[in-house]
Amino acid sequence: MARIEIRNLRKEFGDFTAVQSSSFVIEDGEFFMLLGPSGCGKTTTLRMMAGLELPTSGEIFIDNQEVSQKRASERDIAFVFQMFALYPHVNVRKNISYPLVSQGMKRSQVTERVAEVSRILGIEGILDRPVSGLSGGDRQRVALARAIVREPKAFFMDEPLGALDAEFREHMAHELRSLHDRMGATTVYVTHDQLEAMQMGDKIVVMNHGVVEQFGVPQDIYDWPATMFVADFIGSPSMSFLRFEGAVEQGGTSVELGGISVEVPRLLEDAQGPLALGVRPEHIHFDDTATYRGQVIATEYLGTTQIVSVDTPHGALKARLSSEQPTRVGDAVGLRLDKRTLTVFDAGSGRALISEANREVLGHG
Amino acid sequence: MVFQQYSLYPHLTVRQNLEFPLKSPLLRTPKDEIERKVRDVAEVLRIDHKLDNKATALSGGEMQRVSIGRALVRNPSIYLMDEPLSSLDAKLRAELRIELKRIQAQSGATLLYVTHDQVEAMTMATHVGVLDHGRLVQFGPPREVYENPVSIYAATRLGQPRINLLPASVFAGAPEGARTIGLRPEHIVQGEGEEGSVVRVERLGDQTRLHLDFKQHQIITVTDPHTPLKAGDMVQIRPRNAYYFDAAGARIV
Amino acid sequence: MMLSPAVVGNFWTFLYQPQIGLFNYVVGFLSGTDPSGFSMIGEVALAPWAIVIVDTWMWTPFVMLICLAGLRSIPESIYEAAECDRASKWRQFWTITIPMVLPFLMLAVLFRGIENFKMFDLVVQLTGGGPGSTTELTSINLKREAFEKWRTGYASAYAVILFVTVFGLASIYVKALNKVKER
Numbered sequence: 034m035a036r037i038e039i040r041n042l043r044k045e046f047g048d049f050t051a052v053q054s055s056s057f058v059i060e061d062g063e064f065f066m067l068l069g070p071s072g073c074g075k076t077t078t079l080r081m082m083a084g085l086e087l088p089t090s091g092e093i094f095i096d097n098q099e100v101s102q103k104r105a106s107e108r109d110i111a112f113v114f115q116m117f118a119l120y121p122h123v124n125v126r127k128n129i130s131y132p133l134v135s136q137g138m139k140r141s142q143v144t145e146r147v148a149e150v151s152r153i154l155g156i157e158g159i160l161d162r163p164v165s166g167l168s169g170g171d172r173q174r175v176a177l178a179r180a181i182v183r184e185p186k187a188f189f190m191d192e193p194l195g196a197l198d199a200e201f202r203e204h205m206a207h208e209l210r211s212l213h214d215r216m217g218a219t220t221v222y223v224t225h226d227q228l229e230a231m232q233m234g235d236k237i238v239v240m241n242h243g244v245v246e247q248f249g250v251p252q253d254i255y256d257w258p259a260t261m262f263v264a265d266f267i268g269s270p271s272m273s274f275l276r277f278e279g280a281v282e283q284g285g286t287s288v289e290l291g292g293i294s295v296e297v298p299r300l301l302e303d304a305q306g307p308l309a310l311g312v313r314p315e316h317i318h319f320d321d322t323a324t325y326r327g328q329v330i331a332t333e334y335l336g337t338t339q340i341v342s343v344d345t346p347h348g349a350l351k352a353r354l355s356s357e358q359p360t361r362v363g364d365a366v367g368l369r370l371d372k373r374t375l376t377v378f379d380a381g382s383g384r385a386l387i388s389e390a391n392r393e394v395l396g397h398g
Numbered sequence: 399m400v401f402q403q404y405s406l407y408p409h410l411t412v413r414q415n416l417e418f419p420l421k422s423p424l425l426r427t428p429k430d431e432i433e434r435k436v437r438d439v440a441e442v443l444r445i446d447h448k449l450d451n452k453a454t455a456l457s458g459g460e461m462q463r464v465s466i467g468r469a470l471v472r473n474p475s476i477y478l479m480d481e482p483l484s485s486l487d488a489k490l491r492a493e494l495r496i497e498l499k500r501i502q503a504q505s506g507a508t509l510l511y512v513t514h515d516q517v518e519a520m521t522m523a524t525h526v527g528v529l530d531h532g533r534l535v536q537f538g539p540p541r542e543v544y545e546n547p548v549s550i551y552a553a554t555r556l557g558q559p560r561i562n563l564l565p566a567s568v569f570a571g572a573p574e575g576a577r578t579i580g581l582r583p584e585h586i587v588q589g590e591g592e593e594g595s596v597v598r599v600e601r602l603g604d605q606t607r608l609h610l611d612f613k614q615h616q617i618i619t620v621t622d623p624h625t626p627l628k629a630g631d632m633v634q635i636r637p638r639n640a641y642y643f644d645a646a647g648a649r650i651v
Numbered sequence: 652m653m654l655s656p657a658v659v660g661n662f663w664t665f666l667y668q669p670q671i672g673l674f675n676y677v678v679g680f681l682s683g684t685d686p687s688g689f690s691m692i693g694e695v696a697l698a699p700w701a702i703v704i705v706d707t708w709m710w711t712p713f714v715m716l717i718c719l720a721g722l723r724s725i726p727e728s729i730y731e732a733a734e735c736d737r738a739s740k741w742r743q744f745w746t747i748t749i750p751m752v753l754p755f756l757m758l759a760v761l762f763r764g765i766e767n768f769k770m771f772d773l774v775v776q777l778t779g780g781g782p783g784s785t786t787e788l789t790s791i792n793l794k795r796e797a798f799e800k801w802r803t804g805y806a807s808a809y810a811v812i813l814f815v816t817v818f819g820l821a822s823i824y825v826k827a828l829n830k831v832k833e834r
Contacts, residue, residue, distance in 0.1 A: 085734065105731070105735045106735070112732065114728050114732060118726065118732040120729065120732075131733070131738070132738075135736050135738040179736070189735075199514065214598070231601065231602045232602065251603065252603065268603050271489075313604065314604065315623075331496050331499065336556060
């Protein structure tokens, strides 16, 4: 198993820069998520780590060994593809044993390993079936079996659940995560689904336009996003922004929204011009005594909670409230924002302003 | 009818696609009337700036909006929609959910909507019909189906994370004939009752899910997002407002 | 492949010409023998080979196109998977490329096989079935029986037997092909 480090990794396809100077570290045994919208460079990053694509510049260390110009077969890794890429002309058993036979393992040993791995994944019953007749879930299991059978240094997975339907996806996500918990192998996983990333990942890298926007543990990224992009991408519904023109200064503890003062965590830097106040849905409370007001424009019932959309002079907000709280479209409501959880953004650059609350998470830069 | 796949006419522009149902010889709509209707619908769906684009030059979300628009221009008495949002990405889906609901509320039209996505069913519907192998097992407002399911099947359709189903004997106090106890994740009180061990802590940001091992049964419950609990810790739990089901899966009230 | 077999046959009779033919010249130049010392279409030992060479020259592009279609049908990700599974290029060729192109190869063999049973115009132009009856293929033989010797009954029976044989062989072959595809 291995620690993986990426330093200033860059990839250009002709004029197009797919990945711009990414750097991050994946610790040994971590379940690591590369998250971002389609076309953000996450898959390219993964393929460079696996050796299926060679970087334009930068370094990749697997187990303290520089491998950026080595081919995939020289890196001792396993890759799970989005469409599984099983060998269609041979049966399940041969698919799983392929990597073992490739490296010249003895036949008796191969049989033993295949039996062991297929027991772990619960596919003993289909070993002699051709892969073409398998269901999506079984294909997924075979692809996983083929990946783990060789006990490689690291696993790379490119949206492995993307081809499954929603209900089964959740089931497989659990299966995958518990498999990881059992084996403890370093895993790098690409997804565009933020919920999947939050659910399964030990750590997340959020990418956009080939740039690493933020890197950290899921809860930190959720609570203290580094940019408006991250704030918007993570969470369902995502963070709401109240946009305003104004100025804040170092040491300030409130912002002015159309003449109404809203308390925020103490800021540690100055900013002026277009700003945005970011607030998570569960940190908005309805309070008739609050001075900042808005009008309910829609409600969505979700069982225990409901999502209420509120129109304010500075943009629409989404609040997550208990379903027990009666709300009607058209109601005018007072909004109390939980001041400990707010983030002020520079709306021009999208960057979060450093405050006392997010200093620890974002402090290093 | 709105289909799952967009089914637009690829060789026509957005405007021509929207006009198509109006130009049907049966309707004989006057030209300026067509013009006005297309403009209105395009505005509602926020595609008015794309009216003269070819249908194939649109993004997935835009195509789906055009295909919804094509159904809207005609003002039919009933709209039939077959998972119209399923091919869109999460952000857009959330946006269009509200949009569709608003359009429905404004026009007052009847909308029959097929979906496997429980969030769509809960948020958009005035009434939900739960189908099990072609049989309608429960019908009512989403809140009623969620809070008062008639069977195990109906109870598992709604709710995220899914309802926990355990043998009724796991907790004391089950009524006569109960085989299964159904516990929604929020129906589990922590800090009192019997002990279970935490298998995994899943932090989703706005909530944290606890995967518990309770008397050899898997239970998922939700807790405070910043809970200090970690895997291996012990937690006391007690059911509250549990549902009981008999051997056939029907609810015991 | 783009030319009529009759034209090709005619064309190659010039190339095979012992005195002025380009083919004889090149062979003579490469082997250091006298170019006019052998005749590809005039000698019993060489005439069948003359046909084989022309037929190969003519139909290689066709077989190549089918193989190319086969190669293109293998998704790139399969090779990437094999690469990650640490298979050498050689092993990738034998365990992935060959088995996955095999159905296409077999299809090409089927097409060419059926066509060779009815090969006629090329040979007529090239050798006329000679020298003697060395290159008298079934189709030429059939035509002679029917329209030169006027043994119509015999020829008809011959044609039917030929049809049944080709049909039978092709059916067996297609079955085998489907089996390969199913794997």
